[in-house]
Amino acid sequence: MNSEKVTFAFFIVLALTLNFGFFVGEMNDPGQHNVYELFAAIVVSLISTVLKVGDRSHLGAVFLATSLVADLQLIAAAVVWGMTTSVFGGVLDGASLATVVSLSGGALLANFISVALLVSDTIAVRR
Amino acid sequence: MQNPVYTLFRRLRSPLIVLILVYAVSIIGFVLIPGIDDKGQPWEMSFFHAFYFVSFMGTTIGFGEIPYAFTDGQRFWALITMYATVISWLYGIGVMLSVFQDPVFLNQLKKKSLIRRIKNIREPFYIICGYGDTGSQLTQLLSKEGILSVIVDPEIDRINELETDDFLVPPLSLCADASQSEVLQMAGIEHPWCKGLITIANDDNVNLTVAIVAQLLSPDLRLIARAETPEAEANILSFGANEVINPFETFASRLALAFKTPGLYCLYDWMTGESGKQMKEPPCLADGLWLICGFGRFGRSLYDHLDDEGVKLRIIESDRSHRDIPSGSIIGRATEAPTLKKAGIDEAAGIIAGSDNDANNLSIILTASELNPDLYRVIRQSSDKNSHLFENAAHEMLMHRGSIISNTIFAFIRTPMLGDFLRIVSRFNNDRASELVSKLIGVVENDEPKLWEFGVTSKDSPALYKALQDRPILVGDILQGITQYGSQERDKPISAMPLFMKRDKGNILLPEDSRNIRAGDRILMCGTQQSQHHMDQVLSNHQTLENVLHGREVSSSLFWDWLIKRKSSD
Numbered sequence: 001m002n003s004e005k006v007t008f009a010f011f012i013v014l015a016l017t018l019n020f021g022f023f024v025g026e027m028n029d030p031g032q033h034n035v036y037e038l039f040a041a042i043v044v045s046l047i048s049t050v051l052k053v054g055d056r057s058h059l060g061a062v063f064l065a066t067s068l069v070a071d072l073q074l075i076a077a078a079v080v081w082g083m084t085t086s087v088f089g090g091v092l093d094g095a096s097l098a099t100v101v102s103l104s105g106g107a108l109l110a111n112f113i114s115v116a117l118l119v120s121d122t123i124a125v126r127r
Numbered sequence: 128m129q130n131p132v133y134t135l136f137r138r139l140r141s142p143l144i145v146l147i148l149v150y151a152v153s154i155i156g157f158v159l160i161p162g163i164d165d166k167g168q169p170w171e172m173s174f175f176h177a178f179y180f181v182s183f184m185g186t187t188i189g190f191g192e193i194p195y196a197f198t199d200g201q202r203f204w205a206l207i208t209m210y211a212t213v214i215s216w217l218y219g220i221g222v223m224l225s226v227f228q229d230p231v232f233l234n235q236l237k238k239k240s241l242i243r244r245i246k247n248i249r250e251p252f253y254i255i256c257g258y259g260d261t262g263s264q265l266t267q268l269l270s271k272e273g274i275l276s277v278i279v280d281p282e283i284d285r286i287n288e289l290e291t292d293d294f295l296v297p298p299l300s301l302c303a304d305a306s307q308s309e310v311l312q313m314a315g316i317e318h319p320w321c322k323g324l325i326t327i328a329n330d331d332n333v334n335l336t337v338a339i340v341a342q343l344l345s346p347d348l349r350l351i352a353r354a355e356t357p358e359a360e361a362n363i364l365s366f367g368a369n370e371v372i373n374p375f376e377t378f379a380s381r382l383a384l385a386f387k388t389p390g391l392y393c394l395y396d397w398m399t400g401e402s403g404k405q406m407k408e409p410p411c412l413a414d415g416l417w418l419i420c421g422f423g424r425f426g427r428s429l430y431d432h433l434d435d436e437g438v439k440l441r442i443i444e445s446d447r448s449h450r451d452i453p454s455g456s457i458i459g460r461a462t463e464a465p466t467l468k469k470a471g472i473d474e475a476a477g478i479i480a481g482s483d484n485d486a487n488n489l490s491i492i493l494t495a496s497e498l499n500p501d502l503y504r505v506i507r508q509s510s511d512k513n514s515h516l517f518e519n520a521a522h523e524m525l526m527h528r529g530s531i532i533s534n535t536i537f538a539f540i541r542t543p544m545l546g547d548f549l550r551i552v553s554r555f556n557n558d559r560a561s562e563l564v565s566k567l568i569g570v571v572e573n574d575e576p577k578l579w580e581f582g583v584t585s586k587d588s589p590a591l592y593k594a595l596q597d598r599p600i601l602v603g604d605i606l607q608g609i610t611q612y613g614s615q616e617r618d619k620p621i622s623a624m625p626l627f628m629k630r631d632k633g634n635i636l637l638p639e640d641s642r643n644i645r646a647g648d649r650i651l652m653c654g655t656q657q658s659q660h661h662m663d664q665v666l667s668n669h670q671t672l673e674n675v676l677h678g679r680e681v682s683s684s685l686f687w688d689w690l691i692k693r694k695s696s697d
Contacts, residue, residue: 036155039174043151050144054137082175 011048012063012118015070016111018044023108027101028094035081038104042074045107048114059121066114073107131235138226142219149215153181153208160204164195180205185212234302238313241301245315250275252321253540254314255298256305256337257328258285260511261353263292264533265325270296272541277314279305306336308344316344323349323369325536331359338363349543351536355424370539370546374528377535379428382479382505382524384553385410386436390560394552394567398545398578399535406568406576409561410524412503415476418443420461420491422452425481425507425526443470462490467498477503481526485513489520496521542578544651548627551636563637567653570624574655578626581666583648588666595646600676602628602650603640605665610678617678621661623654 018041025032049067052060077100084096157177164170172180176194183190184205197205226232252275255262262278266289269276276298280286286302303310305326315321326337331354338352351370354360360371385392389409397406417433419426422444430453433440442456443466459466461480472478478495480488485508492506504522508514511529539546555563567576581587583595594600602625608618628635628642629649635642638650652662664671 035174036158039151039155039158043147046147047144050140050147054133054140078174082173086173086175 008048008051009118011044011051012111012114015041015044015048015067016108016115019070019074019104019108019111023101023104025101027098030092030097033097033101038074038078038081038100041104041107042071042078045070045074045111059117062117063114066110066117069110070107070114073103073110077101077103077107131232131239134232134235135223135226138222139219142215142222146215146219149208149211150181150185153185153204153212154178156204156208157181157201160198160200162195162198162201170195181208181212184209185216187213238301241299242313244299245277245313245318248275248315248318248320250320252277252315252318254279254311254316254321254324256280256324256326257333257353258289258300259327259329260529261327261532263289264511264529265327265536266294266298267292268533268537269540270294270298272537274540275299277301279303279310279314281305306333306340308340311337311340311344316341316348321345321348323351323540325351325540327353327532327536331355335359335363339366342366351539353532369543370536372532372535373428374531375425375428376432377531378526379425379432382429383432383436385412386433386438388555388557388560390557390562390564391552391555393564394560395549397576398549399538401530401534404575405573406564406571409564413476415439416441416471416474418461418467418470418472418475418478418495420444420478420480420488421482421507422446422449422456423481423483425483429479429481441470441475443467462487462494464494464498467491467495472498472502475499475502477505479505479507481505481507483507483509485509485516489516492520492522538578542580542651544580544627544629544649545578547629547634548636548651551627551634566624570622570653571655572622574622574657576653577656577659578651578653579659580649580651581662583644583646583650590669590672591644591666592646593669594672594676595644600644601640602638602642602644604676605644605662605672606640607675607678609661609671609674621654621658621665623652623658623662625650626653627651 018037022033022037022041045067049064049071052064052067055061055063080096080103081092081100084092154174154177157172157180158174160172162170162172172194180193185208253269254277255266256279258266258278258280262280266276266278273296275296278286278289278298278300280289280300280302281304283302286300289298289300301310301314303313305311305314305328311324316324324337324341326334326341328334328337334352334354338350341348341350346367349369350367351372352363354363354371354373355375357373357376360373360376363371381392381395384395389411393407393409397404416439418441419429419433420443422430422442426442426444430440430442440453442452443461444452444456444458445460447458457466457470459469461467461470461482472495478491480491480495482488482491488506488508492504495502496504503524505524505526506517506520506522508517508525508527517525517527552560552563583592585592591600591605606621606623606625608620610617625638626636627650628638630645630647644650652659654662665675666672
């Protein structure tokens with residue numbers, strides 16, 4: 001067992017699960033999407049990006065790319081959230097929340113690709 | 128090759144993670160800790176405000192602007208996070224600075240930029256492996272000629288020395304072992320503009336390995352190698368090197384030529400010697416006893432070559448245990464008068480101080496001159512640094528290993544046909560050689576002679592190439608003088624003579640004036656600097672060529688053509 005691999009897989013999977021947790025629920029119901037979960041998803045996603053940077057393998061490059069996509073989507077979601085609540089008016093209405101959730105849905109897809117790659121890589125390495 | 132950016136990020140991984148975590152915890156703290164707004168109502172910081180506050184706190188910018196004054200709980204948390212964020216920033220910056228000071232990382236950066244520069248070269252260049260005395264002389268010569276070189280040497284001291292040297296065309300340098308194929312690829316051996324590889328390391332084995340690797344990587348590349356033993360020379364030649372230069376053999380065979388055919392000696396000495404020098408008078412080497420001091424690689428080469436010419440030789444060698452010394456040799460120090468006397472210095476015609484120690488060689492020559500002032504003195508110089516000493520010591524001929532190699536290689540680079548020409552000429556007898564030398568002297572007269580070559584191609588000689596498609600042109604035609612405007616007579620013919628011509632696989636030595644020029648020929652010329660310039664004009668300028676061929680001014684425009692035609696028909 002390699003502790004580096006454990007950390008790596010831990011953060012990748014955690015990024016996916018947190019993202020998923022935020023994503024599920026009615027698109028426009030503010031009660032079903034927790035802002036803390038979005039924050040945690042962003043932080044974990046950033047950490048997993050840093051873990052992937054500097055990997056020279058071809059797979060590492062794809063990991064980095066998917067992770068960067070997830071970061072971009074999540075940060076965009078957070079910016080939309082912050083802009084609506086703090087800059088325009090202060091109430092998160094259904095339409096803005098739908099934008100935030102759909103952006104995080106895109107990040108979810110990217111994170112899912114990361115995990116799929118991780119699993120396929122693990123299977124490829126026999127024993 | 129590892130990308131330095133990856134190295135940087137790998138090292139920065141933990142500081143970055145620490146930074147992200149510290150920020151995350153600080154932001155969460157500010158969001159959770161309750162505050163009070165200006166009206167005394169409970170107020171909670173949003174993520175937006177918390178991130179804003181932590182950002183300017185962490186970077187120590189410290190705006191005073193906060194939505195509402197902090198409660199004591201918030202101040203408490205701010206106090207903790209203030210230190211935490213500053214420390215994590217300092218940690219990250221510290222790691223980054225240490226990466227940038229790491230010699231390994233810097234070396235990677237340097238290599239990376241060098242590879243990029245080599246990739247972007249858009250002019251012909253040569254790769255030189257080994258930057259010792261010879262390498263630096265050769266690089267100097269090439270840069271004076273405006274030729275770029277890429278230098279590979281494993282020793283960092285030499286590369287540093289190179290960077291401080293002054294060059295007209297600064298060479299690119301790579302500190303690495305050239306016998307690795309990866310390094311040669313980095314140096315651009317497969318680059319389309321790479322004209323050749325020159326391997327002149329001190330160690331024959333290195334040269335051999337480099338030559339093999341180069342041959343495998345790009346078989347068509349021009350390869351010039353240095354070798355100091357006959358075995359290595361034969362070995363490198365066997366797998367397709369274009370030229371192998373063995374300084375000892377080269378000098379010994381020249382000296383033998385000086386005995387047999389002094390004319391040829393002159394020719395060789397001038398063509399492969401320092402450029403821009405006048406041709407010397409043939410040396411006058413008397414028959415009689417010749418003393419060779421030192422029986423190392425140089426002494427042995429000398430002995431073999433001179434013995435073949437029937438010169439009476441005697442070896443003086445200080446090492447008693449030396450094997451296969453010819454019979455009749457004197458064992459002792461040649462620097463001492465008694466040894467020299469014993470060897471018969473009084474009746475000797477010449478002495479060759481050929482040990483590998485410069486001080487000993489100088490001492491031998493000084494002692495010998497005192498004992499017998501009429502001696503012909505040949506002295507060997509090993510180190511570049513002693514040049515001024517050797518200039519002051521009286522001698523008739525100097526053997527400097529580094530200059531022999533660098534000058535010969537330079538001559539072969541400037542005029543690649545020279546190697547084949549000299550090989551053919553070496554079979555000349557003395558009369559024929561002297562005739563050639565006096566012809567050359569007749570052509571260049573008192574000027575500095577110069578060698579150059581050109582191909583009859585659309586690139587090298589566009590005007591000639593084009594004209595050849597309409598009518599046959601002879602060698603003599605293009606050497607004729609220009610007719611000045613309004614004059615009826617030609618100027619003097621260009622003072623140059625063709626030495627050698629290559630047509631497909633065939634060689635034509637000293638092509639006569641009546642020989643046809645064909646497209647694709649390559650011609651080696653000898654003349655003066657000025658005549659080379661004239662010839663360039665004739666070969667590349669359509670008008671000048673027509674002038675030379677027809678003996679009259681030819682205009683370039685239709686109108687002038689018409690005018691001239693009308694005038695001549697009147």
